[in-house]
Amino acid sequence: MLPADGSGPTLAIRAVAAADLAALLDSLPPAAATFARASGFEAAAGSHLVVPEASGGIGSVLFGLGKGSDAASPFLIGKLSTLLPAGDYRFESGVADETLAALAWALGAYRFRRYKRGGEGGDGPVARLKLGPTVDRARLESQIAAITGVRDLVNTPANDLGPAELAAAAAEMAGSAGASFRVLAGDDLAAGFPLIQAVGQGSDRAPRLIDLVWGDPDHPKVTLVGKGVCFDTGGLDIKPDTNMLLMKKDMGGAANVLGLARMIVDARLPVRLRVLIPAVENAISGRAFRPSDVFPSRKGLTVEIGNTDAEGRLVLADALALADEEAPDLIVDMATLTGAARVALGPDVPPFYTDDDGFAAELAAASAAVHDPLWRLPLWMPYAPMLESKIADTNNIGSGGFAGSIIAALFLKKFVERARTWVHLDIYAWNPSPKPGRPDGGEAQGIRALFAAIEKRYAGA
Known part of the structure; x- marks a missing residue:
């Protein structure tokens, strides 16, 4: 959707708020202004008008930003990439942040076509965008590749993306980055990562721990x-069928950290990067783990299984314990962990949790700056007793049913100390419904904000 740089002809896109429309029309050639007025174009948010030139071809495009807060989202213009006739276009006026607008353009054109007749080739000629001189093309293309890669992984059904295939995707990323890569499975996994093994033992697709390392070991970890x-079937605490329909996306945390890792590597940030992914299938069989089972963890804490559908925090616990052993400067974990987070904040705004007020402020500022929404929720320690078990060091779920996302975060906190x-x-x-720049289906969330915060903290950008 982004053509090669060149000097060929391009068609102007003029974005305009409703309050500025009259002035813009007065600045256009009389025929174009007359056509726009006759067409009833009022610059409503997301509306567009293709304005002809004198010979009958396309002269320019008007794009409506609406009134007041309607114009706040830079992703609104992402609608255009699939609405305009084939050709080369440029932003001429009215776009406050051309980089974000170009990102929205490219992401709005994304379609998952792997299983469609004709495959990835699409539907023929497309509208393409020529970038202006203020846009860092390499960085933009890195973000586009990272986000579309996340979407592709999340959208792929589980019959074609199990633990082995997820490991292969990580290995491909490691190879292109020149990173070291290893996968633990079988006896190596069972001996050191009993919670990962417990969750994955019910499937005939063996669980794995993916471990990727890149960068200078002397840099911040x-x-x-x-x-x-x-x-995720839910295990023996099986999900209702309606809740299971989207469970191919339960590896969305893994997909997102791979996307973030790609952005870090592409930018050559001065960090020693490590990526850990516990890859499992939570299946039902005679080998599946059970409610009330008790397992040790890598950290040594014993865990009583209050619910087999709270499996994500179990596999994360062992991986976090491993990550924590080398006392890194920063650990980020990402997970499609709780429905409670969606109830609290909806599908578009992921909560984040941390005890580091400084980093929380940095991440919140980065989130606002790059328009990648996140919202801090508290690690409320008075809720920690809800995780108590009568027979083990901790339960994997809380009692009472309240504060589900906070309780899950408090469980994970037990495995990070250093x-x-x-x-x-x-x-x-996941996008449950399409929005500008965000087609329905798998989605990257938080990784642009995290990248901006990590870059600022460790590269001073």
Whole structure:
């Protein structure tokens, strides 16, 4: 959707708020202004008008930003990439942040076509955008590749994306980055990561722990941990069928940390990056773990299973314990962890949790700056007793049914002690309905904000 740089002809896109429409029309050639007025164009949010030139071809495009707060989202213009006739276009006026607008354009054109006749080739000629001189093309293309890669992984059904295939995707990323890569499975996994093994033992697709390392070992250590539950039946606490329909996306945390890792590597940030992904399928069989079972963890804490559908926090616990052993400067974990987070904040705004007020402020500022929404929720320690077990060191779920996302974060906190900063993101990784720049289906959430915060902290950008 972004053509090569060149000097060929392009068609102007003029974005305009309703309050500025009259002045814009007065500045256009009389025929174009007359056509726009006759067409009833009022610059409503997301509306567009293709204005002809004198010979009958396309002369320019008007795009409505609406009134007041309607114009706040830079992703609104992402609607155009699939609405305009084929050709090369440029933003001429009215776009406050061309980089975000170009990102929205590219992401709005995304379609998951792997299983469609004709495959990835699409539907023929497309509207393409020429970037202006203020846009960092390499960085923009890195973000586009990272986000579309996340979407592709999340959208892929579980019959084609199990633990082995997720490990292969991580290995491909490691190879392109020149990173070291290893996968633990079988006896190696059972001996050191009993919670990952417990969750994955019910499936005939063996669980794995993916471990990727990149960068100078003398640089600050940044470790990303992603929940890689490739499908979640709920286990013996089986989900209702309606709740199981989207469970191919339960590896959305893993997909997102791989996308974030790609952005970090592409930018050559001065960090020693590690990516840990516990990849499992939570299946039902005679080998499946049971409610009331008790398992040790890598950290040594014993865990009573209050519910087999709270499996994501179990696999994350072992991976976080491993990450914490080398006392990194920053641990970020991402997981499609709780429905409670969606009840609290909806599908578009993932909550994040951390004890580091400084990093929380940095991440909140980055979220606002790059328009990648996140919202801090508290690690409310008075709720910690809800995780108590009568027979083990902790239960994996809370009593009472309240504060589900906070309780899950408090459980994870038990497995991180040495890291300088730890932040947990409870993401949805899915668009339930299409929005400008965000087609329905798998989605990257929080990774642009995290990248901006990490870059500022460790590269001073």
